[in-house]
Amino acid sequence: MLIAANWKAYVEDFATAKKLVEVSKKLSKETKHQIILGTPAPFIGAFAHKNTSSVAFASQDVSASIGGAVTGEVTAAAVAAAGATYTLIGHSERRAMGDTDAVVAEKLARALAHNLIPILCVGEKERDDDGRYLATIREELTSALDALTSRERTQIIIAYEPLWAIGKTAADNVIGANDLAEMALYIRKVLAELLPGKSSAKTVVLYGGSVEPGNIRALAGGSGIDGFLIGHASANVAMFTTLVRNLS
Numbered sequence: 083m084l085i086a087a088n089w090k091a092y093v094e095d096f097a098t099a100k101k102l103v104e105v106s107k108k109l110s111k112e113t114k115h116q117i118i119l120g121t122p123a124p125f126i127g128a129f130a131h132k133n134t135s136s137v138a139f140a141s142q143d144v145s146a147s148i149g150g151a152v153t154g155e156v157t158a159a160a161v162a163a164a165g166a167t168y169t170l171i172g173h174s175e176r177r178a179m180g181d182t183d184a185v186v187a188e189k190l191a192r193a194l195a196h197n198l199i200p201i202l203c204v205g206e207k208e209r210d211d212d213g214r215y216l217a218t219i220r221e222e223l224t225s226a227l228d229a230l231t232s233r234e235r236t237q238i239i240i241a242y243e244p245l246w247a248i249g250k251t252a253a254d255n256v257i258g259a260n261d262l263a264e265m266a267l268y269i270r271k272v273l274a275e276l277l278p279g280k281s282s283a284k285t286v287v288l289y290g291g292s293v294e295p296g297n298i299r300a301l302a303g304g305s306g307i308d309g310f311l312i313g314h315a316s317a318n319v320a321m322f323t324t325l326v327r328n329l330s
């Protein structure tokens with residue numbers, strides 16, 4: 083399966099980052115799971131430049147700008163030059179800081195223009211009895227892919243991350259395998275409408291939100307997802323090691 087780590091801003095020192103990178107390389111060889119490390123931007127250059135190892139690197143975001151006089155922005159071109167091959171886009175924590183659907187769409191275009199594979203995060207704030215949360219997911223997917231070519235649409239990874247499930251623990255029983263299976267099916271149905279031919283069958287769909295060593299196996303079994311986007315549990319060496327091994 084694919085395990086994408088989102089270190090967020092949990093990892094702030096070089097020694098911890100180095101340990102997590104080394105452990106991840108070992109784990110990917112040992113378990114054959116594909117591991118992508120979403121590190122804070124400064125660490126990409128330190129670890130990913132000319133990377134030929136068993137792990138890949140992702141940026142946690144890219145700028146919607148194309149460079150130039152935009153102080154402080156980290157562009158897709160710079161992220162790609164530093165050695166990342168993936169980028170998260172539209173994470174709920176970025177959306178909460180102002181990324182609208184339109185901005186998310188621009189960022190997708192920037193990433194694809196520099197051959198970064200986008201991991202597009204979508205997810206509802208809360209569940210309601212009328213199924214309006216399904217419309218939220220449809221809107222997020224549709225507006226994000228709208229301006230892209232058919233070919234570009236086939237290159238995107240989707241991470242389903244319901245906001246109500248982020249930042250809790252496995253003990254909170256955040257989402258059940260059945261609910262997750264239903265959402266994976268729904269996302270694939272929407273993608274089938276947006277992608278050319280039968281190509282949506284090949285889209286990688288991840289789940290994220292309080293995935294920990296204690297629930298990863300149950301969530302993987304029969305839920306129809308292709309992997310996970312892991313937040314807090316990916317920023318701790320012991321927890322991440324157990325989590326990856328528990329999936330095997």
Ligand code: PGA
Nearest residue numbers: 248249291292312313314
């Ligand atoms: P969490 O974060 O695993 O800490 O819930 C997931 C995410 O926000 O990507």
